[in-house]
Amino acid sequence: MRARVFAIAAVGALAACSAPQPTITEATWEVINVWTSPDTPAAVPHGGSLAFGEASLAGTTGCSPIQGAVTFTRDGDTVAAKDAEAVTIDRIEIEPAPANCRAAWTHEQLSSLLVPGATFDLHQPNDSELTLTLRGEEIDRPAIGLSSLS
Numbered sequence: 001m002r003a004r005v006f007a008i009a010a011v012g013a014l015a016a017c018s019a020p021q022p023t024i025t026e027a028t029w030e031v032i033n034v035w036t037s038p039d040t041p042a043a044v045p046h047g048g049s050l051a052f053g054e055a056s057l058a059g060t061t062g063c064s065p066i067q068g069a070v071t072f073t074r075d076g077d078t079v080a081a082k083d084a085e086a087v088t089i090d091r092i093e094i095e096p097a098p099a100n101c102r103a104a105w106t107h108e109q110l111s112s113l114l115v116p117g118a119t120f121d122l123h124q125p126n127d128s129e130l131t132l133t134l135r136g137e138e139i140d141r142p143a144i145g146l147s148s149l150s
Contacts, residue, residue, distance in 0.1 A: 023082035024072075024122065025052050029130055031062075033145030034109040042145070046103035048110055050146065054081055061094060061110045062103025068092035068114070087132070088119040113142055120144075 031047040050059040050066070057068040069091040072084035081087075092114050097107040113134060120132035120143075133143040 024084070024087075024124065024130065025054060025081045027051075027127075027130075027148040029059075029146035030149050031106060031110065031144060032147045033143075034106065034113070035140075035143045035145070036109055036112070037142075038140050044106050044109075046106055048103065048106055049149065052081060052087070057089070057092070057114075061097065061107035063097035063101035063107040064095035066092070066094050066110070066114065073119075084122055086119055086121050086135070089114055089116055092116055110144070113144060 028049055028051045030049050031044050033042040034044055035042045044062075046062050048060045048062040048066070050057060052070065055069055055071065057066065057070050059066045068089055071088045071090055072079055072081045072086070073088065074083055074085045094107075094111050094114065097104050101107060119135045121135060123131040123133065128148040130146040130148070131143055132146070134141050136142075
């Protein structure tokens with residue numbers, strides 16, 4: 001009987017370890033790094049956050065709200081977020097930062113990257129990390145490093 005209970009517990013533990021990774025839309029993402037050029041610091045002193053829906057983007061730059069529409073794609077075809085390899089900003093609204101905002105650097109970096117038409121490759125190595133890398137010809141392409149808050 002004890003061996004049977006152990007076997008059931010072991011199967012349950014293995015199932016928990018192989019649980020599917022949360023998709024991009026199942027988390028709120030804290031902005032922890034912004035890479036815009038090799039000589040620019042990456043760590044965000046005061047961060048913002050992003051949350052994706054199947055066709056939307058919302059969050060904050062740390063200074064002002066972000067609202068937008070996005071399209072998720074794989075090989076150029078529109079797909080569900082969970083199947084995507086890239087996301088394109090279709091529409092974005094970011095208000096100017098107040099003069100006294102302590103996250104002004106983060107606000108400026110995000111405002112320069114999150115623009116209509118920008119397409120980002122998605123890289124999610126685990127359920128708590130996500131990197132958005134701007135598509136382009138540069139060797140050192142700009143990117144946004146995110147960490148899951150939920």
